[in-house]
Amino acid sequence: MSEHRYSLAVIVGSTREGRFAPVVANWFARHAENHPDITVDVDVIDLGTIRPYELRYGSEEYASFAKRVDAADAFVVITPEYNHSFPAPLKHAIDLLQPQWRAKPVGFVSYGGISGGLRAVEQLRLVFAELHAVTVRETVSFAGAGSLFDDEGRLHDPAPATKAADALLKQLTWWAVSLREARTARPYGA
Structure with missing residues (x-):
């Protein structure tokens, strides 16, 4: 798959x-950029920096956010689980845009307590389905994430997460390239 370069936006969902979230996002972004079997341009979109509640339609900041999302061929959402769901600023950021998400794949890397954030992921799948995005089956999930990483942001035992991330990236790459080709051949009608 290395001959198919694509653009991947990694969205940091906690503010x-x-x-x-930045520890998890940096780990995943490094893994994607250094993956031997894929060629991907990673854009980390940190909602803590963008502050989605402050974005106003027509502003330069809004236009910049919309352009970055539109330029991506695929997305990986980094989300914690807060009270069995995902963060409100993440939902707001998703809702700010519509056509920019359409006919593009979305993967998830989650973290949280015992569930590892998977309850948040299941709810996000519904949100992205409504926006005509395709969510991939494979996920990366960190239960008790704080104890899994060292002070440098490296995993104490990288094997399980690396295996899950490789499976996620393999599926995401197939969908990213296939859907980009489909969008180029004919516009998506929603």
Whole structure:
């Protein structure tokens, strides 16, 4: 698959003070960029920096966010699980746009307590389905994430997460390239 370069937006979904999301996002972004079997351009879109509640339609910041999402061939959403769901700023950021998500694949990397954030992922699948995006089956999930990473953001035992990330990237790459070709051949009608 290495001959098929594509653009991957990694969306950091938590905006909380003291959040753990950047550790997980940096690990995943590094893994994707250094993967031997795929060629991907990674754009990390950190909602903690973008502050989606402050984006106003017509502003430069809104246009920049929309352009970055539109330019992506695929997405990986990094989400914690807060009270059995995903963060409200993530939902707001998703809802700010519509056509930019259409006919593109979305993967998930989640973290949280015992569920590893999977309850948040299941709810996000419904949101992205409504936007005509395709969610991939494979996920990366970290239960008790804080204890799994060292102070440098490296996993103590990288094998399980690496295996899951490879499966996610393999599916995401197939969908990203296939849907980009389909969108080029004929516009998606929603």
